[in-house]
Amino acid sequence: MNYFGLSDKGQYRAENQDCFDLRPVAGGVLAVVCDGMGGAAGGLMASDLAAGRFSAFARAALEASDGEDPADALRQATDAANRKVFRYAAQLDEYSGMGTTLVAGYWQHDMAFFVNVGDSRAYRIAKDGILQITRDHSLVQQMIDRGEITPAQSRTHPRRNIITRAVGSERFVSCDEYAIPIREGDRFLLCSDGLTNAMEDAELHRVLLAEEDAESACRKLVEEAINNGARDNVTAIVIYAEKGGAADNGK
Numbered sequence: 001m002n003y004f005g006l007s008d009k010g011q012y013r014a015e016n017q018d019c020f021d022l023r024p025v026a027g028g029v030l031a032v033v034c035d036g037m038g039g040a041a042g043g044l045m046a047s048d049l050a051a052g053r054f055s056a057f058a059r060a061a062l063e064a065s066d067g068e069d070p071a072d073a074l075r076q077a078t079d080a081a082n083r084k085v086f087r088y089a090a091q092l093d094e095y096s097g098m099g100t101t102l103v104a105g106y107w108q109h110d111m112a113f114f115v116n117v118g119d120s121r122a123y124r125i126a127k128d129g130i131l132q133i134t135r136d137h138s139l140v141q142q143m144i145d146r147g148e149i150t151p152a153q154s155r156t157h158p159r160r161n162i163i164t165r166a167v168g169s170e171r172f173v174s175c176d177e178y179a180i181p182i183r184e185g186d187r188f189l190l191c192s193d194g195l196t197n198a199m200e201d202a203e204l205h206r207v208l209l210a211e212e213d214a215e216s217a218c219r220k221l222v223e224e225a226i227n228n229g230a231r232d233n234v235t236a237i238v239i240y241a242e243k244g245g246a247a248d249n250g251k
Contacts, residue, residue: 002213003022006237019047020051028107030058033192037166041095042097045088061077074113078175082168101118101193116176118163120134122134123204125205135176138162192235194234
């Protein structure tokens with residue numbers, strides 16, 4: 001299993017309010033991407049707290065259980081991240097109202113497990129196409145569901161950046177959970193909306209199929225998003241998974 005992560009503040013933001021973590025855990029690979037919101041101080045604090053707490057909690061749970069029940073570990077880690085961000089926001093005036101998106105995955109043997117809150121996404125890419133695994137918690141997704149706009153129209157909608165669920169904005173948060181089998185040759189992407197707002201699905205598919213390893217694919221994605229005029233921070237984690245593959249050859 002080959003994996004790599006990269007984050008860039010882009011050309012239009014003063015600082016990078018995305019955070020990610022990526023590492024081998026209990027015979028698999030654990031990854032999380034968070035995209036903060038809440039002003040100059042709050043956005044970075046929220047994403048940093050959430051990514052750090054999620055990763056630490058999930059690692060401990062997965063290692064204690066030797067990788068058993070990954071879905072429960074990811075769900076509980078999301079709850080732990082939410083509690084930490086919410087507590088900071090409630091106690092410190094300068095962080096009032098802060099929150100963050102969160103998307104995370106755990107790849108082990110022949111299965112991949114995901115959770116998400118907000119509009120950061122997980123994808124599976126293969127020769128036969130690209131699958132958006134997660135579903136956005138956003139205003140434009142609700143409008144799509146009601147038939148008010150099309151997915152194409154959502155990409156330029158003036159309210160496309162409004163999310164309806166975030167880690168830390170409420171005392172409790174509900175994450176969506178997904179589990180899918182890993183097929184031979186599958187490639188996976190976790191990313192913030194800075195990437196997906198700047199690249200069409202067809203472009204993501206093209207890059208991830210063309211590049212031979214996760215690092216080159218990840219760097220190419222971030223480069224193309226910025227060259228396409230990305231208005232936000234851009235973060236991507238790429239996993240090249242072999243079915244049943246070990247987690248010891250990542251970068």
